[in-house]
Amino acid sequence: MSFRPDPRLDADTVFIADGPLSQLRLMDDARFPWLVLVPRVPNATEWIDLDGASQRLLLAEINQSGALLRQHFAPIDKLNIGALGNIVRQLHVHVVGRREGDAAWPGPVWGAGTRRSYGADAPQLASRLARALDALPAKTLPAAR
């Protein structure tokens, strides 16, 4: 019944909150403001293989994650959004706040160097992010202009 992310994802990330489609998790890597969305859809591996409503829901959650990063980790110079899954096949989407000169700049964060854990601060940071998420003004996609 209860959703569990792939053990490798589980080991590298900390639970923040359950969104409408996905579990939102914090990558436990203090080098980058880095969120991971894991849709609670059994056996999903590709975003484009989700049904249309779920695809759009995931996109809305990416919007929310980006807003959360910008609000909580300002300043963010660039967002990086990635759905790779070459190693962990369970569908998951990375939303990463990048700063010029960060540990992987201007390359991608995936596979770059060695993760640096938040250590004992991780659960507290995840709790603060959960509260900040609740306080975000809009939870859905902006309407078409």
Next chain:
Amino acid sequence: MSFRPDPRLDADTVFIADGPLSQLRLMDDARFPWLVLVPRVPNATEWIDLDGASQRLLLAEINQSGALLRQHFAPIDKLNIGALGNIVRQLHVHVVGRREGDAAWPGPVWGAGTRRSYGADAPQLASRLARALDALPAKTLPAAR
């Protein structure tokens, strides 16, 4: 009036077709089946800063690009979707077909090794992809199940 991608994108890619929102281009790298979508939206840098309708249109174009890769470059083991833009800020989304054991496997393609051009075959491949795109059964997001 006429849209032009950033000169660095332009130099590394070949025009395939204009979709409803984005220009679809082939990354001129024979190591990977690799498409790039460049929304024709002035000054856009982040997917989540597009208006909602454009965001969903881009998602539909990603669906189409993934279907094209699967059809034309079968077998594809995994799709990689990435919006990075750390170097070229103009909004562009990569849709890459990955195969186990390819030149960057299981790492990301971005920043991996040296691009290997299709050379004189590039325009012909782009034309074949444009025809295959026209022949794809569905051009939009699947309806919600």
